[in-house]
Amino acid sequence: DAGVIQSPRHEVTEMGQEVTLRCKPISGHDYLFWYRQTMMRGLELLIYFNNNVPIDDSGMPEDRFSAKMPNASFSTLKIQPSEPRDSAVYFCASSLTGTSGYQETQYFGPGTRLLVL
Amino acid sequence: RKEVEQDPGPFNVPEGATVAFNCTYSNSASQSFFWYRQDCRKEPKLLMSVYSSGNEDGRFTAQLNRASQYISLLIRDSKLSDSATYLCVVIDGGSYQLTFGKGTKLSVIP
Numbered sequence: 001d002a003g004v005i006q007s008p009r010h011e012v013t014e015m016g017q018e019v020t021l022r023c024k025p026i027s028g029h030d031y032l033f034w035y036r037q038t039m040m041r042g043l044e045l046l047i048y049f050n051n052n053v054p055i056d057d058s059g060m061p062e063d064r065f066s067a068k069m070p071n072a073s074f075s076t077l078k079i080q081p082s083e084p085r086d087s088a089v090y091f092c093a094s095s096l097t098g099t100s101g102y103q104e105t106q107y108f109g110p111g112t113r114l115l116v117l
Numbered sequence: 118r119k120e121v122e123q124d125p126g127p128f129n130v131p132e133g134a135t136v137a138f139n140c141t142y143s144n145s146a147s148q149s150f151f152w153y154r155q156d157c158r159k160e161p162k163l164l165m166s167v168y169s170s171g172n173e174d175g176r177f178t179a180q181l182n183r184a185s186q187y188i189s190l191l192i193r194d195s196k197l198s199d200s201a202t203y204l205c206v207v208i209d210g211g212s213y214q215l216t217f218g219k220g221t222k223l224s225v226i227p
Contacts, residue, residue, distance in 0.1 A: 033215075042219030043161070043204065056214065091160055105151075106215060108160035 004109035025094030140205030148210035
């Protein structure tokens with residue numbers, strides 16, 4: 001059974017360029033999350049979707065960041081224009097609503113390591 | 118602001134030692150609690166859920182203290198393979214949102 005799939009695994013780009021990160025959640029999961037992890041700030045939630053609808057984007061740092069989920073099996077996180085301080089590991093995770101109504105375990109993808117020069 | 122606080126460590130312990138981590142949370146409405154493990158340059162993975170009555174999985178024991186708003190993770194008979202960063206995770210009862218602590222780094226030394 002495939003887990004959460006992310007691409008690319010590594011991205012090196014120059015300041016000002018557009019960056020698009022991709023995620024395919026586990027089939028059947030109704031929640032999808034985008035996180036950013038740095039040494040200084042740890043793991044930060046950027047945005048999450050429920051049934052393809054953005055629920056909370058309060059963690060998105062600025063308007064340069066945008067995320068979409070056009071269908072249940074695909075999401076993108078876009079940074080335009082990118083800046084050196086955006087360098088981080090970006091994780092996508094998905095989960096399923098349990099019978100209790102709460103989320104069950106979040107499963108993380110392998111992450112995209114982004115370096116903006 | 119909802120906070121989840123952990124001692125960043127590192128905790129350097131010899132093989133066979135017992136080590137314990139605590140994690141405090143500020144939101145009294147928090148509903149669910151987990152410990153995740155993250156190996157170097159890897160994604161976080163669920164280690165265990167934390168139940169009100171406490172739970173044990175082999176060498177690992179997790180406990181919840183709602184009155185004092187903290188959870189703990191106890192690792193007995195540490196192995197070299199336990200070296201990782203351990204992340205405390207709290208789910209808000211109202212928003213269902215997960216909040217991660219910044220993690221506690223454990224190094225088990227031969």
